[in-house]
Amino acid sequence: MKWPKLRAIGPSLWGIGVFLLVLGGLAPWIPRFPLTILVNLLIFAALAYSLNFITGLTGYVNFGHVVFMAVGAYTLGYTVGTIRLHPLGGVALGGLMALVLALGLGAVTLRFRGVYFAIASLVTPLAGLNIVLVLPALGGGQGILLNIGFDPLSWFYTIWAIIATEVGLTYWITHGRLGYGIRAIKSDEDAAKSLGVNAPRLKLFLFALSGLFAGATGGVYAWTTSGVFPEAAFDLTFSLRMLAMIVIGGMGTLLGPLIGAIAVYLPSRFFLTIFIGTESIIIGLVVIVIALFVPGGIVGTLRKYVPELRRILE
Amino acid sequence: MSRTLEASEIHKYFGGVKAVQGVSLTLETARIIGLIGPNGSGKSTLLNVIAGIEKPTKGTVTVDGRRVDGWPAHRMVELGVAKTHQIPKPFLGMTCRENVAVAMMYGSRREGEPASALEESRRILAMVGLDRRADAPASNLTVQERKRLEFARVLATGAGLVLLDEIFAGLSPDELRDAIALFARVQKEQGFGALVVEHVMRAVMILSDFVVVIEEGRKIAEGSPKEVVEDPAVIEAYLGSEATNVTP
Numbered sequence: 001m002k003w004p005k006l007r008a009i010g011p012s013l014w015g016i017g018v019f020l021l022v023l024g025g026l027a028p029w030i031p032r033f034p035l036t037i038l039v040n041l042l043i044f045a046a047l048a049y050s051l052n053f054i055t056g057l058t059g060y061v062n063f064g065h066v067v068f069m070a071v072g073a074y075t076l077g078y079t080v081g082t083i084r085l086h087p088l089g090g091v092a093l094g095g096l097m098a099l100v101l102a103l104g105l106g107a108v109t110l111r112f113r114g115v116y117f118a119i120a121s122l123v124t125p126l127a128g129l130n131i132v133l134v135l136p137a138l139g140g141g142q143g144i145l146l147n148i149g150f151d152p153l154s155w156f157y158t159i160w161a162i163i164a165t166e167v168g169l170t171y172w173i174t175h176g177r178l179g180y181g182i183r184a185i186k187s188d189e190d191a192a193k194s195l196g197v198n199a200p201r202l203k204l205f206l207f208a209l210s211g212l213f214a215g216a217t218g219g220v221y222a223w224t225t226s227g228v229f230p231e232a233a234f235d236l237t238f239s240l241r242m243l244a245m246i247v248i249g250g251m252g253t254l255l256g257p258l259i260g261a262i263a264v265y266l267p268s269r270f271f272l273t274i275f276i277g278t279e280s281i282i283i284g285l286v287v288i289v290i291a292l293f294v295p296g297g298i299v300g301t302l303r304k305y306v307p308e309l310r311r312i313l314e
Numbered sequence: 315m316s317r318t319l320e321a322s323e324i325h326k327y328f329g330g331v332k333a334v335q336g337v338s339l340t341l342e343t344a345r346i347i348g349l350i351g352p353n354g355s356g357k358s359t360l361l362n363v364i365a366g367i368e369k370p371t372k373g374t375v376t377v378d379g380r381r382v383d384g385w386p387a388h389r390m391v392e393l394g395v396a397k398t399h400q401i402p403k404p405f406l407g408m409t410c411r412e413n414v415a416v417a418m419m420y421g422s423r424r425e426g427e428p429a430s431a432l433e434e435s436r437r438i439l440a441m442v443g444l445d446r447r448a449d450a451p452a453s454n455l456t457v458q459e460r461k462r463l464e465f466a467r468v469l470a471t472g473a474g475l476v477l478l479d480e481i482f483a484g485l486s487p488d489e490l491r492d493a494i495a496l497f498a499r500v501q502k503e504q505g506f507g508a509l510v511v512e513h514v515m516r517a518v519m520i521l522s523d524f525v526v527v528i529e530e531g532r533k534i535a536e537g538s539p540k541e542v543v544e545d546p547a548v549i550e551a552y553l554g555s556e557a558t559n560v561t562p
Contacts, residue, residue, distance in 0.1 A: 177419045177428055184405050184416045191403035194367065196391035196420035196471055 012254045012314040013171050020164055027156050035152045036224070037269065042159045043221055044265045047238075048245040048257035049166035050213035053206045055243065056252035057174070059186045060110070060117050060203065063239050064124035067105075068098040068211040070233035072218025074132065077144035077228035087148055091158060091219035098215020099208050106207035110200065113189065122236075129234040143229035146222070159220050166213050170254055174314075178202070186252075237280065244287045250299030254314040259298050316343045317378055317474045317507070319364070319395060324373035326359050333359040335531040336373070341475055343507045348522030348539065350512060352551070356531040357511045358400060361477045364509070365397035366390040377475075394422045396473035400480050402460035404452035410463055411435040411448045414470045421471025435470065441500055442466045458489060469500070475507045482517040494520055519543070527551075 023038075030038065051065050072094030079085040079093055109120040132138050139145075173179055184192035185199050193199050222228045241264060249260025268279045294301045302309050319341040326334040334356040341347055351357050362368040364375055366387040375383040377393055390396070396417075405413050414435035418425045425431040439445050442462045447455065455463060461481055468476050482493055494517050501508060501521075512518045518525060518539065525542040527535040535545045542548055 175428075177426060177431075180412065180416045180419055180428060180431075183408060183412075184420075187405035187407055188403045190367075191399065191405065192416070192420075193387045194365065194391065194397055194399070195417040195467055196388050196396075196422070197416070198388045198420075 010314050011312045013167070016167050016255065016258065020160065020167075024157070024160055027153060027160075032152055035156060039152055039155045039159060039224060041261060041265045042156070042163060043217055043224070044241070044245065045258050045261035046159055046162045046166060046217040046220075047214060047242045048249070048261045049163060049170065050210050050217060051242045052170065052246050052252065052257045053210040053213070054203075056246050056256070057182050057186065057206060058203055059251075061243070062121045062210070063118055063236070063243070064121035065210070065214055065242055066234060066236060066238040067124045067128045068102060068214035069218030069221065069238060070125070070128055071098045071101050072215030073222035073228045073233050074138055074144070075215070076219040076222045077146060078138060080148060081144050081146055087154075087219075087223045088158065091216050091223065094219030095212045095216030098218070099212040102208045102211025103204065106204045110203045110207060125234045125236055125239070129230055132230050132234070139228075141230060143227060145227045148223065148226055155220060155224050158223075159217065162213060162216050162220070167254065169209065174254070182206070241283065244283050246297070247287050248290055248297055250297030253297070253299040256297055256299045263298070315474065317394065318342050319475050320376045321360070321364055322374055324360060324363055324375070325371045326356070326363050326368060327371045332531055334363065337528055337531070337533050339509070339526050341507050341509050343474055344505045345523045346501065346508045346510060346521050348510050348512060348518040348525040349528070350518055350525060351528040355529050357528060358479055360528070361397060361479055361509065361511055365395065365477050367397070388420070391421050391471050391473065394472065394474040395477070396421065396468045396471045397477035398464045398468050398479055398481055402457070402464040404455065404460055404463050406453040407451070409449050409451055410439055410444055410455070413452050413463055414438050414466050417467040417470035418472075421473065423472035438466050438470050441469065443496060458485065469504065473506065475509075477509045479511050480513060482512055482514045490514065490516065497521065
């Protein structure tokens with residue numbers, strides 16, 4: 001695989017790249033409170049990109065994505081809590097553990113298609129929660145409380161690096177030979193197979209990537225909250241929120257997860273908390289409307305109706 | 315390179331339904347084998363077993379002497395054995411060129427670069443007469459054009475042995491004449507071997523070097539097209555009295 005020439009790289013990737021560079025350069029001067037909000041936003045964006053690998057690119061809807069996040073969070077909690085590993089090591093190990101889990105889970109559940117895969121994926125967080133609750137080493141129902149201090153700048157650069165890697169990988173995958181195979185699978189898996197696409201392997205590859213990055217992000221999340229708590233770690237609404245982000249932003253696109261994360265996170269942070277509980281209702285309604293009337297999400301719809309943007313937005 | 319695919323004593327059962335019961339046939343480079351039989355006689359099932367879409371209940375498939383039964387479809391394609399779908403399955407969101415490019419990158423050619431695969435796709439689309447539609451989304455194609463795209467994709471995999479499931483069905487007499495001529499020309503150029511499942515007798519009679527007739531999952535006759543249509547068992551089982559009117 002050749003590396004794409006700089007000139008040939010699309011404007012969307014340039015845009016995200018410049019955005020991330022500016023953000024990275026400015027970070028040391030951002031006051032602590034806004035920086036923690038920014039870190040939270042980036043955590044959601046990183047999760048949305050991780051879900052985009054499997055659900056966005058192949059159309060396999062994964063309701064159980066939060067499991068990978070939980071595995072990453074618990075890996076960090078356990079290794080930092082017991083052997084005093086540096087949190088960065090915890091993040092890396094968390095990603096690795098989630099990758100291993102994704103390979104195991106995916107080998108079984110990716111045999112299901114469409115709604116059957118979605119249902120199978122729904123079971124995994126429930127199973128995960130009940131397993132953790134009976135494991136004393138992981139704190140059982142209490143969870144793990146860490147004492148690793150408040151360090152928003154380290155959080156920021158860690159999550160920043162995760163997103164940059166995800167964006168780069170998404171671009172590389174969608175613009176090469178793999179991208180064609182993946183689009184073929186999304187369009188008609190049987191036809192793809194009968195033209196030589198090794199669909200099981202390609203799906204497992206994407207599922208593993210998706211697990212890896214969700215796990216690493218889960219590690220960062222546990223780092224920012226200085227602990228892991230079972231009910232929160234396996235909270236299904238996390239999965240739903242990530243799904244909402246990629247549906248609203250544009251499934252399988254390069255910009256979609258970032259735009260979706262901003263579109264879902266910022267309003268929910270500032271406005272929707274005024275009335276407790278309205279947040280989920282409003283997000284749910286928005287997702288229904290988008291799925292019914294503008295299935296391409298923000299990016300897909302702009303591409304469809306504004307031809308001038310087609311070369312720019314991906 | 316000459317290649318030989320041998321299916322021997324293939325059985326395929328779906329629960330209590332015995333779709334194929336001990337059919338054997340041989341497919342070779344540059345030869346066209348017609349596979350005919352009444353509806354539900356197990357033709358498509360046999361094709362699916364050979365292509366790796368279904369696993370045989372019993373029996374073996376070998377390619378150049380190597381056992382390949384039970385291999386998944388994508389490995390059969392890598393090996394150079396590819397099949398069209400009876401109902402075309404284009405990738406609707408992609409253009410014709412992209413459809414063909416997928417086959418080129420994942421088939422036995424293993425073209426690694428999308429740009430060159432897309433370029434090469436034009437040539438293959440021209441071969442099947444779809445060059446003017448190269449950049450149209452596959453969803454805009456008519457049924458006939460979809461059949462041609464299906465054929466183009468199989469060619470693009472670089473397969474030396476192709477399995478064609480009713481590619482001539484549903485054509486008007488004029489379209490059929492064109493399609494037969496096109497197929498004969500492309501086959502001569504490319505030199506692939508083809509196993510052709512077909513209801514359209516005219517196509518089978520003109521194109522086939524050898525015809526295999528199956529009924530209720532069993533082979534009831536085989537031979538040259540002429541021998542087969544004169545076989546009393548075939549006339550009784552499948553063609554009926556009107557068969558005498560079929561002229562090659």
